Amino acid sequence: IMATKTEPTKTAKPKETPAGRWVSYRPEIKVLDCTIRDGGLMNNHKFDDQVVKAVYTACVEAGVDYMELGYKASRKIIVPGEHGAWKYCTEEDMRRIVGDNPTPLKLTVMADAERSDYHEDILPKNQSVIDMVRVATYISQIPPALEMVKDAHDKGYETTVNLMAVSTVPEYELNEGLEMLARSETKAVYVVDSFGTLYSEQVEYLVRKYLHYCKAAGKEVGMHAHNNLQLGFANTIEAIVLGANMLDATMAGLGRGAGNCPMELLIGFLHNPKYNLLPVLRCVQDTVEPMRSKLMWGFDLPYMLTGFLNQHPRAAIKFKEAKSPGDIVDFYNEVWE
Numbered sequence: 001i002m003a004t005k006t007e008p009t010k011t012a013k014p015k016e017t018p019a020g021r022w023v024s025y026r027p028e029i030k031v032l033d034c035t036i037r038d039g040g041l042m043n044n045h046k047f048d049d050q051v052v053k054a055v056y057t058a059c060v061e062a063g064v065d066y067m068e069l070g071y072k073a074s075r076k077i078i079v080p081g082e083h084g085a086w087k088y089c090t091e092e093d094m095r096r097i098v099g100d101n102p103t104p105l106k107l108t109v110m111a112d113a114e115r116s117d118y119h120e121d122i123l124p125k126n127q128s129v130i131d132m133v134r135v136a137t138y139i140s141q142i143p144p145a146l147e148m149v150k151d152a153h154d155k156g157y158e159t160t161v162n163l164m165a166v167s168t169v170p171e172y173e174l175n176e177g178l179e180m181l182a183r184s185e186t187k188a189v190y191v192v193d194s195f196g197t198l199y200s201e202q203v204e205y206l207v208r209k210y211l212h213y214c215k216a217a218g219k220e221v222g223m224h225a226h227n228n229l230q231l232g233f234a235n236t237i238e239a240i241v242l243g244a245n246m247l248d249a250t251m252a253g254l255g256r257g258a259g260n261c262p263m264e265l266l267i268g269f270l271h272n273p274k275y276n277l278l279p280v281l282r283c284v285q286d287t288v289e290p291m292r293s294k295l296m297w298g299f300d301l302p303y304m305l306t307g308f309l310n311q312h313p314r315a316a317i318k319f320k321e322a323k324s325p326g327d328i329v330d331f332y333n334e335v336w337e
Helices: 035-042 048-060 091-098 139-154 170-183 202-215 232-242 263-270 277-295 301-310 314-321 328-335
Strands: 030-033 067-069 106-112 132-137 158-163 188-192 220-224 246-249
Touching: 030 263, 035 048, 035 067, 035 277, 048 067, 048 091, 048 277, 106 158, 132 139, 139 158, 139 170, 158 170, 158 220, 170 188, 170 202, 188 202, 188 246, 202 220, 202 232, 220 232, 232 246, 232 263, 246 263, 263 277, 301 314, 301 328, 314 328
Parallel strands: 030 067, 030 246, 067 106, 106 132, 132 158, 158 188, 188 220, 220 246
Antiparallel strands: none
């Protein structure tokens, strides 16, 4: 957050920029890159090793705090061969990219509630290159999600809970869910705009609510934004201003459907000298953008319409993947019924 030269914020460390202005930053903010995990939803997690390595290298050189390599999904409920390695994140696959990860970058995976064999597939921390397990859950799955959090915590990992599709959750259910999460072992609870439908006033309301439950319990609040309405970056800023300290972003916004808050925008905004924008720009230019024509993520009219309607983007993804895409007016009439 920016401040004048004579009025630096109390919690920030001032730094003079080349333009002569003083800027400030919150050192407790942590940035998490989920390019490979969220972007994997656009190609069934079939990234080549060199792509994953390029994102990993960029995160290390840019000073990013966490990188999410993919999912820890159950192999018992998925068609064999349908997905690539980053749907499962075995130790062998991860270490092929990062070795023992002799860097300050922490590595994380996501495990969906009721879709992960976490007892077996998530090893004790001293046997794994992973540092944090992120549990993704819908409001109805919080009890099994809490069991997953405890399991990961007891194995030695940091944990977060990503409460998905919060824009569809009734108020009383959200309050009860946050009460349960605040009593758990999790490090942070994320506001997740799964459908990219939230406006700033809704983000403000939700972040304040999450902070109410989490701060008293010593937990952080995170923000994971999607860009259906071109608000992924703006909503992340809104969350930062209000006190969210765990921030998700992806290189060039690569992620499911309309994508996520772009890492290059977030790093540039934070003004924290520990972050370096140049490696991110190099990764975006050389590795991520060349995939856009094939993966087709990013703001587009079909994703905009599902965002307006607070709907999962699956209909828009199907529309865009068709060999002969239909008329956008017809798609509007179809989803707006």
